[in-house]
Amino acid sequence: MVNTGSMRAMVFHGAGRRLALETVPVPAPSDDQVLIKVEACAVCRTDLHVVDSDLTEPKLPLIPGHEVVGRVSAVGGKVAGFSEGDRIGVPWLGYTCGECRYCRAGQENLCERAGFTGYTLDGGYAEYMVADSRFCFPIPERYDSVEAAPLLCAGLIGYRSYRMAGEHAEHLGLYGFGAAAHILAQLAAHQGRRIYAFTRPGDTEGQAFARRLGAEWTGGSEQTPPVSLDAAVIFAPVGALVPAALAAVRPGGVVVCGGIHMSDIPTFPYSLLWRERVLRSVANLTRRDGEEFMALAARAPLRVETRRFDLEQANEALDALRAGALEGAAVLTP
Numbered sequence: 001m002v003n004t005g006s007m008r009a010m011v012f013h014g015a016g017r018r019l020a021l022e023t024v025p026v027p028a029p030s031d032d033q034v035l036i037k038v039e040a041c042a043v044c045r046t047d048l049h050v051v052d053s054d055l056t057e058p059k060l061p062l063i064p065g066h067e068v069v070g071r072v073s074a075v076g077g078k079v080a081g082f083s084e085g086d087r088i089g090v091p092w093l094g095y096t097c098g099e100c101r102y103c104r105a106g107q108e109n110l111c112e113r114a115g116f117t118g119y120t121l122d123g124g125y126a127e128y129m130v131a132d133s134r135f136c137f138p139i140p141e142r143y144d145s146v147e148a149a150p151l152l153c154a155g156l157i158g159y160r161s162y163r164m165a166g167e168h169a170e171h172l173g174l175y176g177f178g179a180a181a182h183i184l185a186q187l188a189a190h191q192g193r194r195i196y197a198f199t200r201p202g203d204t205e206g207q208a209f210a211r212r213l214g215a216e217w218t219g220g221s222e223q224t225p226p227v228s229l230d231a232a233v234i235f236a237p238v239g240a241l242v243p244a245a246l247a248a249v250r251p252g253g254v255v256v257c258g259g260i261h262m263s264d265i266p267t268f269p270y271s272l273l274w275r276e277r278v279l280r281s282v283a284n285l286t287r288r289d290g291e292e293f294m295a296l297a298a299r300a301p302l303r304v305e306t307r308r309f310d311l312e313q314a315n316e317a318l319d320a321l322r323a324g325a326l327e328g329a330a331v332l333t334p
């Protein structure tokens with residue numbers, strides 16, 4: 001049954017403004033969309049980049065949020081695979097054209113006409129949202145909705161970054177031990193990788209958190225790990241970590257930048273890149289990443305650390321993330 005009433009949402013109106021609690025109409029699903037009653041929406045660093053205007057082209061007004069878990073409450077005429085009552089997850093990649101050179105080459109994450117949940121499409125900081133069902137995922141049963149929400153981006157982007165680090169990366173460095181790294185560390189350790197976690201210098205609590213989740217060595221980002229790393233993933237949006245990570249990986253090693261935005265990268269000597277070290281970024285996700293990652297998450301016993309906030313507390317959750325005051329992920333529940 002289509003709910004045609006109104007709902008509460010946290011709405012972004014543009015640069016420099018806090019999100020506003022508003023009552024807006026419940027959106028109606030088009031043919032390919034499902035209407036979802038939101039049960040949980042995790043808060044991602046990308047949301048912070050949107051409200052802080054590091055990302056400059058949001059739709060306005062915008063309902064942020066792209067790590068959404070909820071129940072299907074209505075389906076559009078062409079929806080296949082989901083029915084009313086199903087639990088469903090909505091990720092960052094909300095739409096692709098299916099026709100551009102990237103879509104045709106299996107790189108839909110780079111689609112020229114892509115739509116992004118909580119950026120160019122309204123997201124999950126609300127009681128309801130609509131999403132194109134072709135880009136949604138079923139949620140593994142072992143996770144409740146609050147635990148599952150961070151899997152939709154922190155988990156998924158972490159997984160894509162991990163894939164780009166290479167199948168043979170035994171010694172894996174993680175720079176910035178937040179929502180993404182805390183999930184990836186467990187997955188990678190579960191697969192026999194050895195994890196070296198780098199935090200802000202002096203963040204002994206963050207380092208203890210990383211050790212509890214399987215890191216075999218922890219230190220500040222200025223420290224040198226005890227072995228040369230096969231690969232490193234940088235989740236912190238700090239450009240100065242790029243030369244630091246290049247210095248920590250062995251010849252032929254890979255440094256992956258997992259974030260959508262980073263401060264400028266300082267100049268560094270060519271010798272840090274020389275000997276076939278690779279530096280690359282990761283953009284968005286493909287549906288294949290999502291399917292693979294959810295299948296792994298269904299098997300691996302991931303402990304997802306969350307701190308719950310009410311929907312109305314979205315600004316406070318963003319502040320906590322900005323201040324680095326969270327272990328794991330902030331999750332809003334309407």
Ligand SMILES: [Zn+2]
Nearest residue numbers: 097100103111
């Ligand atoms: Zn495309």
Ligand SMILES: [Zn+2]
Nearest residue numbers: 044046153154
């Ligand atoms: Zn995200």
